[in-house]
Amino acid sequence: MDSFHIRIRLERDIAEQAMAMANDRGLELGDVIRMMVTKAVLSGEFAIGFDKPSPPPAAETRALFAYDDSQWAPLKSVLDAELALALLNQFVATHTVEIERLLDLDPPDVVQVEQLTRERDEARQALATLDPEDAKAIDAIVERYASPRAPTRALESSDQDDGETA
Numbered sequence: 001m002d003s004f005h006i007r008i009r010l011e012r013d014i015a016e017q018a019m020a021m022a023n024d025r026g027l028e029l030g031d032v033i034r035m036m037v038t039k040a041v042l043s044g045e046f047a048i049g050f051d052k053p054s055p056p057p058a059a060e061t062r063a064l065f066a067y068d069d070s071q072w073a074p075l076k077s078v079l080d081a082e083l084a085l086a087l088l089n090q091f092v093a094t095h096t097v098e099i100e101r102l103l104d105l106d107p108p109d110v111v112q113v114e115q116l117t118r119e120r121d122e123a124r125q126a127l128a129t130l131d132p133e134d135a136k137a138i139d140a141i142v143e144r145y146a147s148p149r150a151p152t153r154a155l156e157s158s159d160q161d162d163g164e165t166a
Helices: 012-024 029-043 069-103 110-129 135-145 155-159
Strands: none
Touching: 012 029, 069 110, 069 135
16 A cells, blocks of 8 residues: 655644544544545545534435436336326325315315315326326326425414314
């Protein structure tokens, strides 16, 4: 191993505390300094501030992003189809819960129930006729149902309602 020797000067009390900390971890102070310098070189930054944690490494250096796209390509269509099915099922479930809540109101909100029922029935139809190999249909479902569209709901009345009516 080609190495480079560095001598550093530290205050005695700091050096003794650092050696004790390293020893508690089964290391020598030289090991700790090598790890810190190596980390700084890999991250491209000396993170010494006490008020903030070290920044995460750049995305392209993280192992999670270092994969071969060709290995995932065959699975992408399957994963997209699973996502579309999950989105449709979630949409149907949330609409069903909201319809039931609106029907429990006195008087029931019939107009809103009808609208939610139509939307739920469209999602059920899409679910029943979905071809998992039809990429355009999958994309259309993800586009339509992946947005954070929840059934229209008066949050003030239902979230604060403890089950009693006035």
